[in-house]
Amino acid sequence: MTADTKFTGQTFKSVGTRPLRPDGIDKVTGRARYGADIDLPGQLVGSILRSPHPHAAIRSIDTSKAEALQGVKAVITSADLPDLTNGNSELFDILDNCMARTHVYYDGHAVAAVAAVDAVTARKALKLIKVDYEILPHVTDVDEAVAKGAPVLHRKCFTQGVEPKPRKPSNIARRSEFGHGDVEAGFAKADVIIERTFRTEQTHQGYIEPHACVASISPDGSGELWVCTQGHFVFRQHCAELLGMDVSKLRVTPTEIGGGFGGKTHVWAEPVALALSRKANRPVKLVMSRDEVFRASGPTSATSIDVRIGITKKGRITAGDATLRYTSGPYVGMWAELGAMTAFACYDMKNVRTVGLEVLVNRPKTTAYRAPSAPMAAFAVESVVDELAGRIGMDPVDLRIRNAAKKGTQSSYGPVYGPIGIGPTLQAAKEHPHMSAPLGKNQGRGMACGFWFNFGGQTCTDLNIAPDGTVALTVGTIDVGGARASLALVAAEELGIPYDQVRAVVGDTSTLGYNDMTDGSRGTFSSSMATIMSARNAITILKERAAKMWDIPVAKVAWEEGCAKAIGKKYGNLAPLSLAEIAAAAPNTGGPIAGHNELVADGAGVSFATHICDVEVDPETGRTQVVRYTVIQDAGKAVHPTYVEGQYQGGAAQGIGWALNEEYVYGEDGRLQNAGFLDYRIPVCSDLPMIDTQILEIPNPNHPYGIRGVGETSIVPPLAAIGNAVSNAFGVRMTHVPMSAPRILKALDEAEEASSTSTETA
Amino acid sequence: MTQLVNTNINGDTIGFACEADETLLDALRNRVGLKGVKEGCGTGDCGACSVILDGTLVCSCLVLGMEVEGRKVETVEGLSKGAELHTLQTKFIEHAALQCGICTPGFLMAAKALLKNNPDPTEEEIRYALAGNLCRCTGYDKIVRAVQATATELREA
Ligand code: FES
Ligand code: FES
Numbered sequence: 001m002t003a004d005t006k007f008t009g010q011t012f013k014s015v016g017t018r019p020l021r022p023d024g025i026d027k028v029t030g031r032a033r034y035g036a037d038i039d040l041p042g043q044l045v046g047s048i049l050r051s052p053h054p055h056a057a058i059r060s061i062d063t064s065k066a067e068a069l070q071g072v073k074a075v076i077t078s079a080d081l082p083d084l085t086n087g088n089s090e091l092f093d094i095l096d097n098c099m100a101r102t103h104v105y106y107d108g109h110a111v112a113a114v115a116a117v118d119a120v121t122a123r124k125a126l127k128l129i130k131v132d133y134e135i136l137p138h139v140t141d142v143d144e145a146v147a148k149g150a151p152v153l154h155r156k157c158f159t160q161g162v163e164p165k166p167r168k169p170s171n172i173a174r175r176s177e178f179g180h181g182d183v184e185a186g187f188a189k190a191d192v193i194i195e196r197t198f199r200t201e202q203t204h205q206g207y208i209e210p211h212a213c214v215a216s217i218s219p220d221g222s223g224e225l226w227v228c229t230q231g232h233f234v235f236r237q238h239c240a241e242l243l244g245m246d247v248s249k250l251r252v253t254p255t256e257i258g259g260g261f262g263g264k265t266h267v268w269a270e271p272v273a274l275a276l277s278r279k280a281n282r283p284v285k286l287v288m289s290r291d292e293v294f295r296a297s298g299p300t301s302a303t304s305i306d307v308r309i310g311i312t313k314k315g316r317i318t319a320g321d322a323t324l325r326y327t328s329g330p331y332v333g334m335w336a337e338l339g340a341m342t343a344f345a346c347y348d349m350k351n352v353r354t355v356g357l358e359v360l361v362n363r364p365k366t367t368a369y370r371a372p373s374a375p376m377a378a379f380a381v382e383s384v385v386d387e388l389a390g391r392i393g394m395d396p397v398d399l400r401i402r403n404a405a406k407k408g409t410q411s412s413y414g415p416v417y418g419p420i421g422i423g424p425t426l427q428a429a430k431e432h433p434h435m436s437a438p439l440g441k442n443q444g445r446g447m448a449c450g451f452w453f454n455f456g457g458q459t460c461t462d463l464n465i466a467p468d469g470t471v472a473l474t475v476g477t478i479d480v481g482g483a484r485a486s487l488a489l490v491a492a493e494e495l496g497i498p499y500d501q502v503r504a505v506v507g508d509t510s511t512l513g514y515n516d517m518t519d520g521s522r523g524t525f526s527s528s529m530a531t532i533m534s535a536r537n538a539i540t541i542l543k544e545r546a547a548k549m550w551d552i553p554v555a556k557v558a559w560e561e562g563c564a565k566a567i568g569k570k571y572g573n574l575a576p577l578s579l580a581e582i583a584a585a586a587p588n589t590g591g592p593i594a595g596h597n598e599l600v601a602d603g604a605g606v607s608f609a610t611h612i613c614d615v616e617v618d619p620e621t622g623r624t625q626v627v628r629y630t631v632i633q634d635a636g637k638a639v640h641p642t643y644v645e646g647q648y649q650g651g652a653a654q655g656i657g658w659a660l661n662e663e664y665v666y667g668e669d670g671r672l673q674n675a676g677f678l679d680y681r682i683p684v685c686s687d688l689p690m691i692d693t694q695i696l697e698i699p700n701p702n703h704p705y706g707i708r709g710v711g712e713t714s715i716v717p718p719l720a721a722i723g724n725a726v727s728n729a730f731g732v733r734m735t736h737v738p739m740s741a742p743r744i745l746k747a748l749d750e751a752e753e754a755s756s757t758s759t760e761t762a
Numbered sequence: 763m764t765q766l767v768n769t770n771i772n773g774d775t776i777g778f779a780c781e782a783d784e785t786l787l788d789a790l791r792n793r794v795g796l797k798g799v800k801e802g803c804g805t806g807d808c809g810a811c812s813v814i815l816d817g818t819l820v821c822s823c824l825v826l827g828m829e830v831e832g833r834k835v836e837t838v839e840g841l842s843k844g845a846e847l848h849t850l851q852t853k854f855i856e857h858a859a860l861q862c863g864i865c866t867p868g869f870l871m872a873a874k875a876l877l878k879n880n881p882d883p884t885e886e887e888i889r890y891a892l893a894g895n896l897c898r899c900t901g902y903d904k905i906v907r908a909v910q911a912t913a914t915e916l917r918e919a
Contacts, residue, residue: 020855020856021855021858023863024854024855024860025847025851025855026863027860027863027866028838028841028847028850028851028854028855028860028863028866028867028870029798029838029839029841029842029847029851030796030797030798030799030837030838030839030867031798032863033797034800034864036797036800036801037797120781205898206898207862207864207898208800208802208808208810208862208864208865208896208897208898209800209802209862209864210801210802256862256863256864257862258800258802258862258863258864258865259861259862259864259898259899260862261898287801289804290802290803290804290805290807290808480861480862481861481862481899482858482861642858643858643861645858645904646858646861646899646900646904649900649901649903649904650861650898650899650900650901652901653898653900653901653902654898654901676803676805676807677802677803677805677807677808677896678805678807682896682898683901683902684892684893684894684895684896685888685889685890685892685893685895685897685902685905685906686886686889686890686892686893687893688889688901688902688903690885690903690906691901691903
């Protein structure tokens with residue numbers, strides 16, 4: 001299966017090599033500065049008081065005792081963050097989430113904050129704040145929240161996207177629908193139809209670095225913020241709007257980021273730190289504890305999903321239908337919508353419909369988590385597809401190949417695909433030695449596919465040529481996994497110079513134009529595009545300068561291998577001018593040489609992956625271990641293959657944790673029971689095998705080098721791949737993630753009971 | 763009550779003042795200025811704060827600052843000899859054993875402690891020795907390989 005484009009077979013000198021990353025030495029010597037490592041002279045310690053109740057009205061807050069405590073420099077409540085959102089409901093939700101106003105909506109919701117001379121004093125002050133709550137009934141479960149008689153979080157919440165507008169408020173904040181064709185007619189053509197309901201539990205991104213920032217607002221109304229973030233321009237925008245500051249007067253400097261995976265795309269404590277600094281008139285450092293990170297940052301949705309798929313005996317899918325309920329915390333989100341868009345994206349379907357319902361619950365505000373919403377939808381759909389394959393006696397890979405979307409397919413969410421990698425990843429899986437390796441006792445093998453859109457968006461990059469001819473590249477997208485190395489490779493490629501002549505840094509909000517954040521796997525895709533354009537702009541100037549130095553027409557200058565070359569009979573014998581020579585002459589030829597670029601990076605190529613997984617289940621305890629794992633994914637063009645592998649492996653590991661172990665556990669009282677790494681257990685080194693990777697390169701025709709985003713798709717297939725592996729090992733269909741030991745044991749017991757009753761009756 | 767603690771950190775004699783209930787993690791970061799020691803949880807569950815105390819790997823968030831009086835503390839800042847990196851550090855960069863890098867100081871210290879006791883560990887031994895250190899970015903594959911490569915090189919040296 002080929003998907004040739006005009007970018008296929010491009011030859012590269014730098015792109016595709018594996019040099020060392022520029023931030024490596026700082027990170028292995030302890031020199032790299034993360035959010036909590038920044039200190040300012042005279043800084044105070046900020047700390048936040050959080051609601052112990054999942055749902056309550058705030059009758060009053062008495063801060064007088066805290067204010068009177070020696071060493072306390074500021075105490076704030078929502079009164080210090082007045083509503084300046086001017087009818088912008090999305091912004092209001094951000095404000096209300098950062099500091100509760102009339103109600104608290106989850107265990108951990110911020111109600112007040114203090115800044116004090118040290119942490120001990122700050123903690124003491126929090127204890128002196130008296131909040132009078134009127135406790136209200138709560139709901140944390142996705143299915144209970146949509147059931148009749150559930151406590152309604154917002155009396156003004158009438159489901160959007162439904163005509164006519166519902167008469168009664170409910171916890172279904174929004175409905176969205178996607179698809180095409182005639183679903184019922186499609187099911188009428190099916191020989192086999194399987195319908196099932198699946199559940200997945202809420203998980204956290206689990207970055208090891210807690211949120212941390214240092215805020216400093218000066219009396220003239222300007223301010224600075226150092227923060228670990230995936231998007232400093234977005235943070236600047238939100239913070240400035242919430243605090244009523246001029247956007248350009250707030251300078252946000254991103255620190256190194258200790259993991260984000262979507263969780264650091266949203267402001268949590270930063271507006272609070274700024275408000276404290278404004279009130280105290282001193283810099284304030286605010287670092288969340290791990291407990292706060294779990295309770296009060298933004299985990300992913302818990303879901304409940306109904307899927308129905310029909311198929312012919314020959315293995316052609318005739319129709320697919322899904323209803324996806326995703327929790328979004330107490331505020332409306334777009335999480336079910338993303339689930340609905342991605343659910344059937346791998347397949348070429350004539351008749352398909354998906355409905356997404358955003359469900360409000362008394363849990364923290366849902367935020368993006370790597371390919372947000374796609375893993376749960378894929379779990380449901382890929383489980384049913386596997387089961388259908390079993391039913392009609394077809395190999396599950398062949399069935400998927402038979403139905404895979406390809407160039408020209410209308411996707412289930414609307415657009416028509418260009419060249420895509422789902423078919424090739426499936427073909428590679430079929431041929432992979434992992435597929436035919438023998439299995440041991442109590443082992444099962446599963447596979448599954450995954451899809452993610454990838455984003456483009458606003459990007460702005462500066463490329464400055466230093467007087468010695470080396471290149472300083474300043475980008476505005478946060479480096480979460482080696483992007484500085486990849487972008488330096490791209491600049492080196494375009495300029496025709498060695499990688500080590502380019503140094504890439506991430507600029508602060510005052511040094512570059514606006515950049516969207518590093519989400520949607522857009523960092524390398526969009527910044528590489530802007531870097532290529534910046535380099536081309538610089539080359540234009542370099543050629544002009546060379547023409548000036550030679551005193552020949554600029555049309556007679558070409559740029560090759562890092563040098564200006566005079567072309568044509570008349571000038572062809574002039575010795576080439578190197579980048580360094582042109583740079584050295586710059587003071588006399590027109591001044592500094594730089595290339596800039598601002599663009600909206602359109603055409604992020606969609607991304608597909610196929611994973612293969614072997615598990616071993618202990619039938620006594622239900623404990624399940626992944627014993628072999630293979631990731632096959634399309635990268636478009638892998639700029640730095642080692643770091644691409646790293647993205648594949650990291651995403652797979654997160655998916656494995658989600659599939660087998662991770663979940664938010666709420667008690668009857670609506671409080672989170674496992675807000676720590678001991679009880680919310682992410683995979684450790686001894687839980688995992690090596691994770692094999694295979695990079696496919698089906699160029700993205702919308703990018704000059706064919707690059708696609710690679711960061712997210714790898715978390716999509718594991719839930720289903722592991723579910724299918726367990727099902728294949730024991731013949732029980734797993735429908736509830738995580739497949740923790742007790743859940744697997746229960747499923748095994750039920751299966752055994754069922755088979756013993758059926759033998760009895762037989 | 764603030765107390766004075768005299769100790770040896772990365773080979774230097776260092777004195778710092780700290781509160782009776784202050785963790786070694788906080789003392790190292792805030793009193794001594796060694797910010798390479800990271801806090802991921804503060805409860806002994808993530809290993810980001812790992813240091814070597816008198817030759818033994820510990821979570822510095824579970825040790826009090828006062829407990830290191832007269833003892834020897836090694837942190838990530840002491841791994842390299844001047845500009846010359848420790849083999850572990852070189853191999854971690856070469857093998858891309860770090861993405862965000864927040865877990866890296868802890869892993870380096872844990873790996874150092876492992877290789878001192880067991881210069882030729884199996885993959886399984888490496889995985890169990892590092893099981894107290896969480897990494898959310900890498901899936902551990904490249905970390906394990908970096909440690910294997912270090913062990914090989916140190917044995918051959
Ligand atoms: S900070 Fe010490 S183990 Fe996590
Ligand atoms: S590299 Fe990010 S946590 Fe390990």
